[in-house]
Amino acid sequence: MLSIPGDSPAALAAGSQGARTVVIDLEAVPEEEADAARVLVRYALEHVNWGDAEVLVRIGPLYADGALDMWEVAHLASALVLPGTTDPDEVRALAEGLDAVEGERGLPQGSIGIVPALATAKAVRAAPEILAASPRVRWLMFDAGVAKSSRAPKRAAKGLAGPRG
Amino acid sequence: MVGAAGRAGRAERGDAEVEFERASRGLDVVVVPASPREGRTDGERLEAAARELLADLEVVAGRVTVRDHGAPEWVVRARLEAAVGRAGVGR
Numbered sequence: 298m299l300s301i302p303g304d305s306p307a308a309l310a311a312g313s314q315g316a317r318t319v320v321i322d323l324e325a326v327p328e329e330e331a332d333a334a335r336v337l338v339r340y341a342l343e344h345v346n347w348g349d350a351e352v353l354v355r356i357g358p359l360y361a362d363g364a365l366d367m368w369e370v371a372h373l374a375s376a377l378v379l380p381g382t383t384d385p386d387e388v389r390a391l392a393e394g395l396d397a398v399e400g401e402r403g404l405p406q407g408s409i410g411i412v413p414a415l416a417t418a419k420a421v422r423a424a425p426e427i428l429a430a431s432p433r434v435r436w437l438m439f440d441a442g443v444a445k446s447s448r449a450p451k452r453a454a455k456g457l458a459g460p461r462g
Numbered sequence: 463m464v465g466a467a468g469r470a471g472r473a474e475r476g477d478a479e480v481e482f483e484r485a486s487r488g489l490d491v492v493v494v495p496a497s498p499r500e501g502r503t504d505g506e507r508l509e510a511a512a513r514e515l516l517a518d519l520e521v522v523a524g525r526v527t528v529r530d531h532g533a534p535e536w537v538v539r540a541r542l543e544a545a546v547g548r549a550g551v552g553r
Contacts (some may be wrong), residue, residue, distance in 0.1 A: 306537040307476030333470040333544035337537070344536035 302326070303354070304334040309341040313350035322355045323366045324380050331362060335369040342373035351375045353412060359390055367394050372402040376410030376435055383420040385430035388413055392431040407433060416440040468548030471533075471541040475500050478533035480541040482549045483525045489516060494529045501532030508538050515539050519552035 299316035301308045303323040313319050321341070326334040338354060355378035356366035363379070371377055371394075379391055388411055395409045411433040415421055421439070428434055467483040491512045495503035512526050524546075528538055546552040 306478075306533060306540075307474065310476055310534055310537070332547065333541070336470075336544045336547070337540040340536045340540035340543075344534070 299350075300355075303338045304330050306337060306341075309337065309345060312345050313347050313352075315348075316350055318351045318353065319347065320353045320355050320378060321374075323370075324355050324357050324363075331357070331365075335366055339370050339373065342370060353378050353410075355380060355414070359387060359394075363391075364394060367391070367398065371395060371398045371409050372404060374409065376412050376433075378412045378414050378438060380414045380440070381416050381420075382413035382427055383415075383417060383423065385423065385426045388427055388430035388434060392433050395433065409433065410435040412436055412438050414438040414440045466549050468545040468550070470544035470548065471529075471537075473529070473531060475532050476534075476537070477531050478538045478541050479529040479531070480538065480545045481527045482521075482542065482545040482551075483527075484549055484551060485523045485525050487523050489513065489521075489523060490525045492525075492527045494527065496530040496532045500530075503530045503532075508535065511535050511539055512542055515542055516546070516552075519543065519546055521546060521552045524549075524551070 298318045298320060299314060300320045300322055303321050304326045321338055323334055323338060352374055353376045354370050354374045357363035358381055367377060379387060382388060391411055396406065399406050399408060411431060412435055413427050415424060415437060424437060428437060467481055469481045471477050471479040473479055491509045493505040493508045495505060508528055512528060526542065
């Protein structure tokens with residue numbers, strides 16, 4: 298698995314480099330660059346040759362501005378990585394958002410997957426429920442040593458209810 | 463409003479620093495080519511790409527400066543779209 302910073306044009310332009318799975322990371326992008334990185338990742342998903350790789354995008358937390366990430370790039374990704382997942386309801390909330398994205402984009406319902414990333418012992422204990430929270434969940438990712446997001450909780454949740462104008 | 467600007471991109475190889483400045487009329491696009499160690503810049507192509515994107519975004523006036531650092535065309539487009547957004551104009 299190859300992880301690519303979502304604010305690095307050079308890294309994005311290099312593509313999958315033979316990896317079977319690529320995770321483009323928007324969560325770790327500094328807050329002041331998040332808007333530009335979202336646009337950059339959308340263009341990278343449209344223009345870079347990713348070969349046969351499965352391309353996932355790690356969005357910011359939904360209680361911060363992960364929903365904005367979702368609206369910008371979800372329709373071009375195989376799945377979204379949901380960081381810091383501790384509760385099945387977070388997966389359900391993202392699944393509802395993806396229902397709306399797919400509806401707006403004319404994509405088959407359920408085509409965009411979710412990969413919850415678990416970072417705490419509490420989350421690991423809830424793993425069976427998180428896995429079962431939505432048929433969109435492809436697999437689980439364990440974030441050893443990741444205590445919290447760099448982009449949270451500075452900003453209030455926004456954008457989950459609908460697309461931006 | 464005239465003069466408000468938005469910027470996006472960094473002075474790194476493979477990126478482009480793009481500034482969009484509002485103007486009351488006219489559309490100017492200036493491309494500053496990459497240094498030889500950063501790569502070759504096709505200024506005409508980047509200018510055409512910038513103008514095409516601005517048309518898509520329904521931006522009819524402004525001044526664009528692209529400082530290329532060997533960026534692919536899609537990176538320049540992405541940086542311009544972000545800069546326009548930060549300037550608070552466009553669709």
